[in-house]
Amino acid sequence: MMDTALQTPATAKTTPSPAAWGRVRRSRHLADRALKVVCTLFTVIGATVLGWILLMLLVEGIGGLSPAVFTETTPGPGSQGGGIANAIVGSLILTVLGIVVATPIGVLAGTYLAEYGKGSKLAEIIRFVNDILLAAPSILIGLFVYMLMVQPMGGYSGWAGGVALAIIAVPVIVRTTEDMLRLVPGSLREAGAALGAPMSTVIISISWKAARAGMVTGVLLATARIAGETAPLLFTALNNNFWFNPNLMGGVANLPVMIFQFALSPYENWRELAWAGALIITLSILALSVVARLLLRKDQVR
C-alpha cells in the first residue's frame, strides 16, 4: 500500500488533512472518499430509477383509469373507449391456473430435495437443473409449450398459457420450499419419528408445518413472478379482444400481451388502456412482493 502512493512532501504540507484522518496520506484519503461517494451515488441512481418508473406509471396510468376500464372489453381497432375487463380476468385465470399446477409439483419436488434426497447424486443434479430453469429465458419456455401444446392442439389456448406460466413458477417454489425445509431443525423430525410417525407424516405434520410461512412466501413470489410474464404468453395464450371461450380454447386476453400490443399501437385510446393496465399489474405485483417479504420477516422474528 505504501509504494502505490505518489506523494511529494511539498503537497503534503500544503494540504492540511482533517483531524479525524490524522497523518493519512492524501491519496488514500481521496481514494476512500471516491469509493464512498461513488457507491452512494450508484445506490441513489438505482433507487431513483424505481421511483421514476413508479411515477411514470402513476402519472400516465391514473389518467387512463375509469370505471369503464374494469367493466368493458378491449376495443377493436379504431373504435372509441373500451376497457380491459377481459384482460384482467384472463390474467387472473392464467395466473391462478399456473400457480395451481405449479404449487403441488414445486412443493413436492422441493420436499424431495430437502427430505428424501438430501445427499444423493440425483438430488444434486435436480437442484442444479432447477437453478438453470430458474434463470432460463422465459421466451424459450414459450417456444417449448408452443411445440408441446399449441401445435398438437391446433391453436392457442389458455391451457397452454397456464402451463407455460407453471413451468416458470415451479423452479421458484422448488427453491424456496427446499431452503425453508432445510431451516427446520432435525431434532423436530427426530421427535416425530420417535413417536412412531412414518416419514410422510413427519414431513406433512412437522416439517411443512414448521416451514409453512416460508413456503407460502415462495408461492407468493412465484405468483408475482408469473403475473407480469409476457414473452411465454405471446406464443401460448396470445390475446383476444373479446371474452374468452369458457373452455379456454383460442386466444385468451391477458394484461401483459394486451399492454405489449396496445402500447405500440397508433390508437390513442389503446395506449391509454395500456398505461392503465401497466399501472394495475405493477401495483399488484409490487404489493404481492411486499406482502411476501413481510410474511417472511414476521416468521423470522417469531
Next chain:
Amino acid sequence: MVALSQERLVSSQVVPARRSFKPSFDRVFRLASLGSALLVLIVLLGIIGAMIYGGLPAFREFGFGFITSTVWNVNEDQYGAWVAIVGTLSTALIALVIGVPLSLGIAIFLTQLCPPWLKRPVATTIELLAAVPSIIYGMWGLFVFAPLFANYIQMPVSNLVEGLPIVGTILYARTPSGVGILTAGIILAIMIIPFIASIARDILDQIPPVLRESAYGIGCTTWEVVRNVLLPQAGVSIIGAIMLGLGRALGETMAVTFVIGNANRLSGSLFDPGSTIASRIANEFNEAIGLQLNALMALGCILFLVTFTVLVLARILVSRVKVA
C-alpha cells in the same frame, strides 16, 4: 445423516404394525415427490429437445452458414442468424459494462457504508426493482428514456463526432430516434442491477467480519478494505453473480423488443437500431410459417445453448466459493 437413517429405520419398523394404510400412503407420497423432482429434469430435457427438433430443418437447410449469414429475408425464404447474434451479444455486453459497476457499488454501499436504519429500505427498493415486469421497463425505455436519450445524448454526441474516424462510426446516429443497440443495453443494465447487487450483497455479507475488522484495525481505509480484503475473498463468486446477470441479459425479451428498433441490418453504430435473438422471435413468431418458423426455432436453440453455458458456469462459480 445418522439421525435421518435412524428415523427411516424407526418409521419402517413401527408403522406396519399399527395401521395398514400408512405404509402405502408413505410410499405414494415418496414416489409423488420423487416424480415431481424428476419432472423438473424432464422439463429441461424437453426444452432442449423441442429447440433442436424445431430448429433442425433450418440447420439442415442452411448448414453452418445459418450462424454466419446476415441475410434474413422472409420473401425469399433465406435466413441467417448473425445479425441477431451480434445484437444479443453486444446489448448484453453493454449491459454488463454499465450494470456491473453500479451493482457492485450498491452492494458495497449496502454492506459497508449504509447506516443500519437505512439498510432495509434500500435493500427492499433494489429488490423491488427486480419484481417490476420487463414489459414495464420496455414502456419506460420507449416512452420516457428514449426521447430524453435522443435529445440530450444522441444528437449532441452525433454532432460532435461526425466525420471523425472510428468514433464517428460507432457513436453516430443517422436518425436520432432514441431507440437502438445502446438504449437496449442501458435498459438491460437497469434490469440486471437488482440481481447482481443482491447476490453480491449476500456474498459480501458472508465474509467473516473478523477479516474486515482486523484490516480496519491496522489502519486501512474503507477503500483499502474493499480492494484488498473483500474483493479477493469474494472474487470468484462475484464473477458467478455477474454471469447470472449476463444470463438474464441474453434472454431478456420484452424490454429489448420495445427499445431496440427491430432492424435487420448490421451497423457499426451503437445508436442504430438492431435486433436480438429474443426480440426477433417475439416479433415474428406468431406470423411465421414453414421454414421461417424453423429458423426462429433454430435461433431459440442458439440462445438456449449460449444462456445454458453461461448459467452453468455461473452456478459452478457461485457454488464453489460457498463450499470453500
